[in-house]
Amino acid sequence: MKSKAVFYHAGCPVCIAAEQNIAIALDPERFDVEIVHLGDAKHRVAGAEAEGVRSVPALVIDGVAYHINFGADITALR
Amino acid sequence: MKSKAVFYHAGCPVCIAAEQNIAIALDPERFDVEIVHLGDAKHRVAGAEAEGVRSVPALVIDGVAYHINFGADITALR
Numbered sequence: 136m137k138s139k140a141v142f143y144h145a146g147c148p149v150c151i152a153a154e155q156n157i158a159i160a161l162d163p164e165r166f167d168v169e170i171v172h173l174g175d176a177k178h179r180v181a182g183a184e185a186e187g188v189r190s191v192p193a194l195v196i197d198g199v200a201y202h203i204n205f206g207a208d209i210t211a212l213r
Numbered sequence: 214m215k216s217k218a219v220f221y222h223a224g225c226p227v228c229i230a231a232e233q234n235i236a237i238a239l240d241p242e243r244f245d246v247e248i249v250h251l252g253d254a255k256h257r258v259a260g261a262e263a264e265g266v267r268s269v270p271a272l273v274i275d276g277v278a279y280h281i282n283f284g285a286d287i288t289a290l291r
Contacts, residue, residue: 140238156274160218162240196234203279 140166143183144192145174149206153192157203166196173212180212218244221261222270223252227284231270235281244274251290258290 142158144150154170161168171179173191183193187200190208194201220236222228232248239246249257251269261271265278268286272279 152277153279156277157235157272157279160239160244160274162238162242164240166238194235196238199230199234201231201235201281203281 137165137167138197140168140197141183141186141195142168142170142192143173143179143188143195144170145207145212146172147191147206149204150192153194153203153206157192157194173209177212180209184209215243215245216275218246218275219261219264219273220246220248220270221251221257221266221273222248223285223290224250225269225284227282228270231272231281231284235270236272251287255290258287262287 140161142154144154158168158170173180186195186198188209190202191206192203194203218239220232222232236246251258264273264276266287268280269284270281272281
């Protein structure tokens with residue numbers, strides 16, 4: 136069974152770079168990667184925060200948040 | 214041809230978690246992943262800094278550094 140990975144971003148340049156180089160780099164045999172733009176999908180912000188996301192871009196793998204560089208604080212996206 | 218990815222860490226708990234969940238998650242069909250423990254391999258610190266690594270754990274893909282969460286400042290590893 137594949138693991139679930141969610142890449143949260145907000146369309147910022149730092150986010151796009153991370154998306155194109157990290158999110159896309161995950162092994163498709165092992166991960167279902169969902170890309171979520173929190174600027175567009177505001178209803179996903181609370182869920183991201185509950186998973187531990189404090190800033191974007193962030194990658195959540197199996198429920199654990201990894202912050203990749205720093206684009207924007209999630210409080211700016213609520 | 215595979216891309217080169219280098220995961221720099223220092224053995225800290227944050228580093229180990231990132232290694233086991235991010236570095237290991239990269240697609241082996243597209244990436245040759247090298248794991249470098251900067252605490253053991255001090256001669257690699259200068260090169261990591263030249264690639265833009267400011268803290269560990271960090272993943273460098275095709276020469277671009279991505280800092281994943283925060284374990285230790287690289288200046289503490291010189």
